[in-house]
Amino acid sequence: MKPSIATSIGQIQLDKPVMLASGILGISLDVFNRLYASGAGAVVTKSLSTVSWEGYPNPTIFSVKGGGWINAVGLSNPGASNFAKMIEPNQDVPIIVSLVGSVPEDFEMMIKEFKNCKVKAYELNLSCPHVAKVGLEVGDDPGLVKAIVSTVKNATDVPAIAKVGLGTSNYLNTVSTAIDCGIDAITAINTVRAMAIDVETQRPILSNKFGGLSGTPIKPIALRCVYEISSKYDIPIIGCGGISTWEDAIEFFLAGASGVQLGSAIGDNWVGVFDDINKGILDYMKRKNYSTIKEMVGLAKKS
């Protein structure tokens, strides 16, 4: 049988397993169409808030000398309602809407804005490391995670994904709380809180001083998290963090992910990266005699 790279992440069915991660290239439907045509299995939007945010002043992104990126864009976004209007015409592209907020009502309100849109899933950003009162500060508060996930699950039948990252508390508690409240899948991980200081001018480079580290340096950390979650819980997982080649994607499948997302690799290799990875996965499957992605998921845990 000819192998297929289609995958299911719980209820979420995708023709291709590599998605665009949230916050990357995510503000125009035309760009989403292009990325879908370039081989992305789905696109995750920038994290949207109830009102539009300008984000932080520049510098907001730069790459680290040894590889990887640090960003503190500050969740700049046009707001849920403006964004919903833009994607309303969409029929073809599987769009996962990422939401960020500080109280359950924010999420409930935003989900209403998307009632006329075809939304494949909602991804709840519980892990942005550089904006106060949202993201990690929410993820680190189990009571808030519980309230938000329960509210979202009541507000919509569309599958909900919790995106976790490394905050001050053990991220596995966030995972377990979200699972208890009925979350459909987990994305792991967001960027890792970081900074860089310029030695000539003796200043932090980012205007926000702290930002999130992404790209190849965080891949081993993200992989460990996916392996850890899949070892402890029975929940569909999307791996994210430093993926830039087909080998990286396969590593995440073997660790227990059913799909992957990438962001920084676009800065390094541009949009052709999706097709390259898809082809590599398919060749690997042919060589190893797998007909579905599912057969590979979690295989590294045999022994």
Next chain:
Amino acid sequence: MQRNLNHPTIVTIEKVIDETPTVRTLVFSDDVMPTVLPGQFAMVWIPGVNELPMSVMISKESGKAAFTVRKHGPSSTGLFNVPVGGQIGIRGPYGNSFDVKEGKLLLVGGGTGLVPMMRLLSFVKPTDDVTVLMGAKSKDEVFFEDLSNELLKNNPHQVIVSTDDGSYGEKGFVTDLVEKLVSETHFDAVYVCGPEIMMYKTVQAAHAKQIFVQASLERMMKCGVGICGSCCVGEDLACRDGTVFDGGHLSKNKEFGHFHRNKAGILENY
């Protein structure tokens, strides 16, 4: 370690040239920036102020490059005020570049849109017949006229200045002159950089005559490398697919000449 072009490299300003009361050229030494292609830009960090996209300007001295900045809001004013000895961070070069054609060339620049045109002039062949059209609001704001003539001293050429108020050169909008020139003369290529409405009209005029035309687009830029999405124009990313686009491509883009995005990414009319 080899230089990471996406990480700010600190350079020291060696010379400041006042071009007009509001425009300055800041000259610095660097290994990379003096050799970039015409149209490429850098992300320029003014520590404590902001980081801005800037076209890379030529310098007459080898091993040196420059930025020519107009003071406008707080960020560009911050760069404008960097003194000799001051330090700025640069990353890049980013973006593609103009296709340097041969023959009869028309270069159209408005304001600091003239910067990439000056680098383009340093790439023309001595046999090219070059017309430079520069637009400014008034006589005070005209710059690079002498530099253009100097760069073209070995070429058949003309440098035409137009001012909106007629205080110097031809009176009127530069786009009226473009329309006149392309209808009267055969050009092998037209290049334009400046305010978007000016580029839109120039592209339309040249494209209608089936003349090869390229424009260098300006959008809100945060990363410069195609990650943040803030610079999108339809399905194109100005920083990564451009900034230089062909007229044929632009005439199919729904946003070019009509919309741009603010800092939150909301589409706004020009």
